[in-house]
Amino acid sequence: MIYMDNSATSPVKEEVFNAMVPYLKEGNPSTFYKLGRDAKKAVEEVRANVAQLINADTREIIFTSGGTESDNMAIKGVALKFEDKGKHIITTEIEHPAVLRTCEFLETRGFEVTYLPVQENGIISIDDLKNAIRDDTILISVMHANNEIGTIQPIEEIGKIAKENGILFHCDAVQSVGKIPVDVKAANIDLLSISSHKIYGPKGVGAIFIRRGVKLELLIHGGGQEGGLRSGTENVPGIVGFGKAAELAYEQLDENIAKLSEMRDAFIEKITDRIPEAYLNGDRVNRLPNNANFRFAAIEGEGLILRLDAKGINGATGSACSSKSLKASYVLSALGLEDAEIHGSLRLSLGTENSMGDVDVVVDAIEEVVAGLRRMSPLWDNENNKSLELDESKFTDSDH
Ligand SMILES: *Cc1c(COP(=O)(O)O)cnc(C)c1O
Secondary structure, eight states: OEEOBTTTOOOOOHHHHHHHGGGSSOOOTTOOSHHHHHHHHHHHHHHHHHHHHHTOOGGGEEEESOHHHHHHHHHHHHHHHHTTTOOEEEEETTOOHHHHHHHHHHHTTTOEEEEEOOOTTSOOOHHHHHHHOOTTEEEEEOOSBOTTTOBBOOHHHHHHHHHHTTOEEEEEOTTTBTTBOOOTTTTTOSEEEEESTTTTSOSSOEEEEEOTTOOOOOSOOSSOTGGGTSOSOOOHHHHHHHHHHHHHHHHTHHHHHHHHHHHHHHHHHHHHHHSTTEEEOSOSSSBOTTEEEEEETTSOHHHHHHHHHHTTEEOEESSSSSTTOOSOOHHHHHTTOOHHHHHTEEEEEOOTTOOHHHHHHHHHHHHHHHHHHHHHOTTEETTTTEEOOOOTHHHHTSOO
């Protein structure tokens, strides 16, 4: 088995699992006897570990149930708090659904949202951002790194513009924290979302960074845990596991960046050298060290995934990105790609458990599977080993 779908979720590390076990049975951090005090101490240590990972102060970290809740808390929290000041929000077309659906919900409540397009490389234009700002803009929400194409947005520039205009800046950094340096101070970030299960921690836990002094309307009311900002007894074992994962990510950041980028670069070189009409989606340079997203002419990504799966290799397609929909990926579509190109796309997200040997095995497998699919593809000219001229109507009329 070779697992290369780490951007969907990353397997819990052994050290993380072992750290969690003692906390599964007892300890409410809000009680005063020793068990409770131990749980509280453990939770506070994690707060420090998470803060250090993004250069925040410990008190600026609030635990949540994950990236989705953090995104909702930031965006709805600001919208409801500042609606008297303005009802305009700026985000991008390629955000995670946790941001997009939240913004769409707010549109049904009278907010206006500008969805910035991205350039061919998946990066927004700073001029577009400047032009979108209005007197009633209260929030800019731009992700740090994209989950499908790994593209990294210029968050320091975005933060500077937000600050100059007195607008709050929320950043969904679920894919970047723990993988590349993230510094909330340097980037003038006011609110930032983090998730544990994308950095080898358990699922169902995450955090939101709220810069000191930033006011939010609350989503969850109750007993006043987490400094009164997010009620509910803390998920102590989950938080402890998240903390271990954050600590490891911090200690091994440089080492992991070096190792993963080397594998990613080998991947990109081998695939694009050895397979005709294979291209990289997203920016070649400004991308996560663990992301490679390819498109192959004349084949369907689903066929590719199934055949790789049969060989014990896990990847993800850009088309059926959620099992519920067969719609072409909106992220790849925002890059200006045609539906046919999107359907022939494959995301491989590397993890620290992968080795260069895995890369070689996967490249060989992809080469073989792509060749096999093309032999049967009506869109591939086998004699000349190149794609046939596309008949556009074939795709636009299909119910894909
Ligand atoms: C996974 C992901 C989320 C959601 O995080 P959960 O912890 O699964 O709720 C949000 N944003 C991005 C960019 C993600 O990749």
